[in-house]
Amino acid sequence: MSRPRAKLTKDFPGCPVESTLCFLDGKWKGVILFHLLEGKLRFNELRRKLPSVTQRMLTKQLRELEEAGILSRTVFPVVPPRVDYELTAAGRSLEPVISALAAWGSKNVTREDGQTVIRLAYETKTAPPERDAVDC
Amino acid sequence: MSRPRAKLTKDFPGCPVESTLCFLDGKWKGVILFHLLEGKLRFNELRRKLPSVTQRMLTKQLRELEEAGILSRTVFPVVPPRVDYELTAAGRSLEPVISALAAWGSKNVTREDGQTVIRLAYETKTAPPERDAVDC
């Protein structure tokens, strides 16, 4: 488009969906919250649950969640270091959201031929088994 | 949201939360689905609801959602062109997820000083009103 019309309407009414996604955004936040819903975890406990996340990344995601007020970080001044991560009240309030995400994923997502696809089990299909893929 | 969540499911076939986020990932997918839950929309109708999304981005997000099987794209061979976007059964099955996201966002997120923060209304706070910010 050649008309800079978008600039005129700079004001964008906040979408509550995006508002929430905003806090879940980041590569590992979903899984992190999923695990923390079951109770507090130390840094390396979490790490062992996410074998392919680099330490740097895990730290980064945790710091972002902490800054957002979703989890708390408790440092014990001992050696070797001990740091506990635990959901705050705000974090626990996300439980229905995480549950909804988990429920849909469990029911509808599967992996086929190296792709993540929607299972579409609920669809009364007659046509060939379409496998709508997404590149992840 | 964003980032090659691509490799994610490969690394974690088991996390249903990330599996779902995988499909919602992308800058505007949340809002798009939110609007489409209320019925089919033409390209420019959608665009008017998302004033700050560029046409290129909107097209891109829609194509990704289409490829994932979440929405359908119907082209009418008329002039000027008419293209309808509508949720598929798979897309409609996301309704509880979108609702959960929207509900949490409405209740807990607010904008202050240009930052998106968690309102924390449910927390019985005594301390100064901490505003945990996230840069989006």
Add this chain to the structure above:
DNA sequence: GCCCATAGTGTCGAAAAGGATACCATGAAT
């Protein structure tokens, strides 16, 4: 004196995502 575990930090570079801008095709209305 050396190694271990924990929980990090710092730097670099590749890759992906996102934004700005320009261009296209059609036919109807003016």
Add this chain to the structure above:
DNA sequence: ATTCATGGTATCCTTTTCGACACTATGGGC
């Protein structure tokens, strides 16, 4: 003949994200 609306593409460029890898501090046990 020109303009308008629709629903796009094509480039180019900047920003953000992610991953690899190296490095750090501490105190206890051997």
